[in-house]
Amino acid sequence: MSAAGAAPNGRASSLPTNLQDHGATLVHGAKSEFSGTASESPTQMAIRRLRENKIAIMAMVVFVTICAMTIATPLFEQHWAHRTATEQNLDGSMMIHGKKTEVVDLQGMPQVGPGLRREYTFGADGLGRDVFMRALAGGSISLRIGVGAATLCIVFGTLMGLIGGFYGGRVDKVLTYIVDVMIAFPAMLFMIALSAAIATSGKFGPISASSILVPMLMLGMLSSFGFSRIMRAATKELANKEYIEAARALGSGDRRIMFVHLLPHLVPTIITFSGILLAGMILGEAGLSFLGIGVQAPTPSWGNMIADGQAFYSTAWWIAGAGGLFVMVTVLCANLIGEALEEAFDPKGTR
């Protein structure tokens, strides 16, 4: 595997005269055998490729719409559904087809299904809450966890990969052993055990056990070990390039080489993986919450909505259906975007 753009750009970046400007500028300013026009930078080229990818554009529109709606939920929930995502309505009733219907009947079954109306657009759940509002509010939580965990994964994974790949030798060996041990752990079992311990103590360091930071940290940190392997390999390849040697010859310190000359070259790799990582984190959150160890009730998330709906799947399918649909569409979009980014930044398909 090679780092993003390393094969064509690496050669170009070996020009020592450009090094003093900036490593990244140097690389991106170089001509590529894949360039469309002579004046196009690699970034412009990637954007052009992205714009030409209709499926990716559609995925982005849907993804951004979902993100915008979930973030804006607190602004319109009272005007649209006349209730918040956590507001219960066990004793309420409403008119459906001219008939007064209890939102939840005496047997505890939700009686209000999806319909073309503002209240209970996606139906009611077992506590009489509005499933549409919960799906949107839950989306905000799931996406925050997904983005947060993916960011953590990228930051820690990149840092570990960069250090290991750059220094090599003992440092690399130690980091590799740690990564190997952590990857050998069954992640889901580890998270279940960790969650049980956190729930018992009620706290995770200074963080409350019910905080969304808990699943975010667990997912982000545990995934970062796998990601660090990719970054290590990419760093190793870049570290042998002539421009790094030139930078060293010009007196740049380790830190400067790592963060000024190497890190910018890893950005395309990070970008291409970010979509896939985000999709993985959203699925991970859904899995954790489904098992009851992620986002804690009454805070909604797509995962715990699926778990809540599981009990009613035969009669009130819309509860799990809404959570499942949002997860599926969002993850599909994130994957399509990730794929498009990969094609845009790595058209050779070397990754």
Next chain:
Amino acid sequence: MKPKAIGIVAIAALAILLVAFGPAPKSSKGDAANTLHVTSLSNPDSIDPAISWTGLSWSMQVNVYNGLLAYKKASGVAGTEVVPDIAEALPEITDGGRTYSFKVRKGVMFGPPANREVKPSDIKYTFDRLALIPSQGVGFYSVVEGFDDFMESKKGTVSGIVADDDAGTVVFHLTRPDATFLYSLALPFSFVVPKGTPPEDLSLGNRTPATGPYMFSDYDPARHVILTRNPKFKQWTEDSPDGHVDKIEIDLKVSDDNAITRIMQGSADASLGAIPRSKLPFLQSSKEWMPYLHQHVQPATSYIWLNTQVAPFDNVKVRQAVNWAISRRAFVKLAGGAGEPSSTILPSALPGAPDVDPYPKQDMAKAKQLISESGITPGKVTIWCFAGGSTDTPQYLQAVMNQLGFEARTRCVDPSAYYNVVGVKKNNTQMGFANWSMDFPEGATFFYSNLYGANINPDHSSNYAWYTGSDSEIERIMKMTDLDERAAAWKALDTKMMTDDAPWVPMFHGVKRELIGKRVGDYVNHPLYDFLFMKATVDGSGTNNSKEHEGEVGYEDEGGDES
């Protein structure tokens, strides 16, 4: 292919054919045929009769142990009748209700490893052991002369129990007449153990020898409880029935949802848990399964306890506020409709149950007014709940508490550990859920057991509200000997306690729903022990449970007997 390889392939193919089409191992087939398979979400608190005080454990123990007296092994009101068991007859009561004399039946045997006859001295020792442990049930027997002294000193024996092995008699001397003493003697706490049985929990390892038709042959708290035939058992009266199945296997840690699925698949015959509300619509609309769904009035109250000694519930106005703030109908809905909304402590099925609801309707405005009058600043509150079940009920209470201005969080723990957390005083638990079923058909089973301060054991109490405010009135009623007078007094106390002190937030009085497997015959649901395993058949003999719905709640309304 070489001839050797062909030979190996042929042998392998023959082996596969034999395994695939050969007869099933005889032992497992015969075993399954006459084994009753039951499931349970949690494991029993203990299977030692001196220790346990949960319905789950009692429903197992009743098949294994016997006392001087017993509750008749029947369903409905008949099941609350006290009948002689190891005693030859009901006792002769003399000395103005202070002396109870029993003649002990001959020929009742302890099973392995004791393998000997039950003697009056064993019965006396059973009560000595209760005091030595001390058992949670000691409150039932503190009326016996010398019981409390022995519990404190642990020297000698309980002086008020006199056993004569030669004459075959045992006599109880009480400090005062006690109208409920016969009921107490029929409870599992007084199930007889051999003299010398160590005064410690014998759930694991050397279990106490059985006297009933079955014995505990294995108990693994993480997996199962297995009951097999007691080889020494011989039925002595119709009230000490022999069992029909050879083995009773109770699988533990099976979720209520899975339990129903297993019953429908035929791999389980009954569940000791509840029917999840998600399964009810299907079961109630299914022509195939509706006849196997049984619904009984349960003399039980599901309630929220409020710790009267810990803030904010040490303030009576806060406790009253919670009582006004909740919708009892909502709780019934969350329990799948299995109950009757009520704010009284005594369930309607018990004598003395009030006919007036102190908190008849949810009134959030009044609740908020009371919080404001209480002078407290609502802060953090932890709601204790059972893990493994639906989270909707705790979530509903959490939302109500938040509406009152509190910052509520839920803390759900394993059902088997729950009472060991909330029943320990130093844990200062604030509020949580509980359900109390009657021990016998008298108000004391609720007030004396759960709301009498003098009974509080700081290390293991069932008074989760740590309430002591009505001790003198409870003592006064306990001294009454006329059951009708007592019922009237409990009724008045119930209303007064809920109105003035509100240590509980009663939610509803229960209805027990059970789905019983298609092959089970002679199904009996006992008011105290639920499904009587010993009476059940699984071999097609007896009346199939789909045809037994006598006295069940609302069965006619829900489809009627489809036989």
